[in-house]
Amino acid sequence: MKNRGSVAIIGGSMAGLFAAISLRSLNFNVHIFERSAGDLRNRGAGIATHNELYDALETAGVKLKTEMGVQSNGRVMFDNQGEVVHRVEMKQIMTSWGLIYRFLRKQIPEENYHSEHCLKNLSFSRNSVTASFTNGDSIATDWLIGADGARSQVRQIVAPTITPIYAGYLGWRGLIDENLLPKEVLDELSLQMAFGMAPGGHWLGYLVAGPNDALNEGNRWYNWGWYRTADSDSLQNHLTDATGEFHRTGIPAHLIREEVITTMRAEAKKFLAPQIEKIIESTSAPFLQPMYDFSSKQLVFERAILIGDAAFTARPHVGMGVSKAAFDASSLAQALSKNNPASLGEWESSRLKFGNATVQWGRDLGSYLGPKASDPESLKKAEYYMKPETLLSITAASEPQQYLRLKT
Numbered sequence: 001m002k003n004r005g006s007v008a009i010i011g012g013s014m015a016g017l018f019a020a021i022s023l024r025s026l027n028f029n030v031h032i033f034e035r036s037a038g039d040l041r042n043r044g045a046g047i048a049t050h051n052e053l054y055d056a057l058e059t060a061g062v063k064l065k066t067e068m069g070v071q072s073n074g075r076v077m078f079d080n081q082g083e084v085v086h087r088v089e090m091k092q093i094m095t096s097w098g099l100i101y102r103f104l105r106k107q108i109p110e111e112n113y114h115s116e117h118c119l120k121n122l123s124f125s126r127n128s129v130t131a132s133f134t135n136g137d138s139i140a141t142d143w144l145i146g147a148d149g150a151r152s153q154v155r156q157i158v159a160p161t162i163t164p165i166y167a168g169y170l171g172w173r174g175l176i177d178e179n180l181l182p183k184e185v186l187d188e189l190s191l192q193m194a195f196g197m198a199p200g201g202h203w204l205g206y207l208v209a210g211p212n213d214a215l216n217e218g219n220r221w222y223n224w225g226w227y228r229t230a231d232s233d234s235l236q237n238h239l240t241d242a243t244g245e246f247h248r249t250g251i252p253a254h255l256i257r258e259e260v261i262t263t264m265r266a267e268a269k270k271f272l273a274p275q276i277e278k279i280i281e282s283t284s285a286p287f288l289q290p291m292y293d294f295s296s297k298q299l300v301f302e303r304a305i306l307i308g309d310a311a312f313t314a315r316p317h318v319g320m321g322v323s324k325a326a327f328d329a330s331s332l333a334q335a336l337s338k339n340n341p342a343s344l345g346e347w348e349s350s351r352l353k354f355g356n357a358t359v360q361w362g363r364d365l366g367s368y369l370g371p372k373a374s375d376p377e378s379l380k381k382a383e384y385y386m387k388p389e390t391l392l393s394i395t396a397a398s399e400p401q402q403y404l405r406l407k408t
């Protein structure tokens with residue numbers, strides 16, 4: 001098969017790796033440029049799987065169906081006394097970001113993956129695009145793919161007006177060895193996704209693959225998240241370290257002030273089930289992330305193309321970031337292989353539609369979080385999405401297609 005051309009991919013995480021695998025299978029000459037040193041294995045947490053994710057993996061040529069994660073049979077919500085208030089049956093495999101990442105990363109030869117390459121600028125000519133990096137390197141290729149995440153430098157160059165919007169809440173998160181949990185808590189909560197409701201946001205947790213992708217009892221991790229409404233003062237407080245520095249886009253875990261963690265633990269004791277409080281108590285280093293989302297209006301900019309979180313970042317409740325990244329990537333590879341502008345145009349309009357639908361669904365799911373709505377319609381929507389039966393059925397659902405409103 002003839003070489004179909006050269007592609008530089010900025011960002012070596014999910015979207016970048018999926019794109020590289022798909023393009024290489026179609027005989028493109030591909031190089032990934034990732035700003036971080038080493039691998040990204042410990043970056044992510046739990047990923048709820050669904051049919052779209054399996055389809056996306058398969059379409060991208062990734063055979064990772066069995067032994068992919070920990071079985072969950074359904075969802076359960078506890079009140080603050082620890083009593084079950086609602087149950088939903090939903091069989092689902094809970095995998096981990098690291099497991100998928102490692103599987104993908106192995107498929108890219110070292111000579112095609114360039115760590116410690118942070119994109120600085122782009123320049124365009126009629127037939128090529130040149131990327132220059134902060135370390136002084138540069139490369140000219142036929143195409144450049146921006147797979148550099150929600151704060152994409154590629155997007156800042158080609159579409160500077162599109163920026164992430166703070167959703168009005170943040171997410172506390174924890175990922176801990178299951179052996180650190182009291183046995184009675186683990187026995188009660190394993191095999192299901194557990195939920196709790198507190199004023200200002202819900203908590204959820206489930207078992208995922210452990211370090212080295214272990215899936216057997218005793219070697220797994222417990223992954224949890226707790227969404228908390230935070231106005232601008234509260235956000236500032238949470239993201240300011242002990243030296244007074246404000247980390248606007250996210251604070252590294254080791255810089256979170258002890259008093260902020262202590263307050264979170266005290267609120268857990270007050271508002272959440274005793275079982276859940278024990279999980280939080282057992283987590284020595286919880287971390288937090290402010291929640292942002294945004295939509296793009298355009299994905300193709302001459303020879304530079306946005307995919308994954310760089311193109312659209314939906315709130316995590318939808319649980320679709322990885323499958324969207326995979327579909328963006330594999331369908332883009334197909335479109336580029338056809339080598340005509342119409343195919344690329346069709347790709348762009350279908351991915352814009354899909355991206356907008358995931359962002360909207362995330363906003364719907366998060367409609368009761370953040371600043372309280374004032375108009376009756378939004379209040380009605382918020383009430384609907386915070387009902388246990390809605391929350392448990394729709395969050396990171398095993399069949400997301402039914403909730404995505406793909407407008408024509």
Ligand SMILES: Cc1cc2nc3c(=O)[nH]c(=O)nc-3n(C[C@H](O)[C@H](O)[C@H](O)COP(=O)(O)OP(=O)(O)OC[C@H]3O[C@@H](n4cnc5c(N)ncnc54)[C@H](O)[C@@H]3O)c2cc1C
Nearest residue numbers: 011013014015035047048119148149308309316319321322
């Ligand atoms: C709390 C939470 C829970 C989630 N749960 C789920 C879930 O259950 N299911 C699911 O599918 N998704 C989930 N997601 C979303 C999922 O993790 C992301 O959608 C996915 O990782 C996006 O992949 P990406 O490659 O587009 O971006 P990223 O993973 O952000 O990767 C971007 C890469 O680009 C690199 N980079 C950035 N700037 C530059 C530069 N200038 N030069 C070179 N490299 C650069 C970065 O270092 C990074 O490696 C969740 C996200 C959060 C925050």
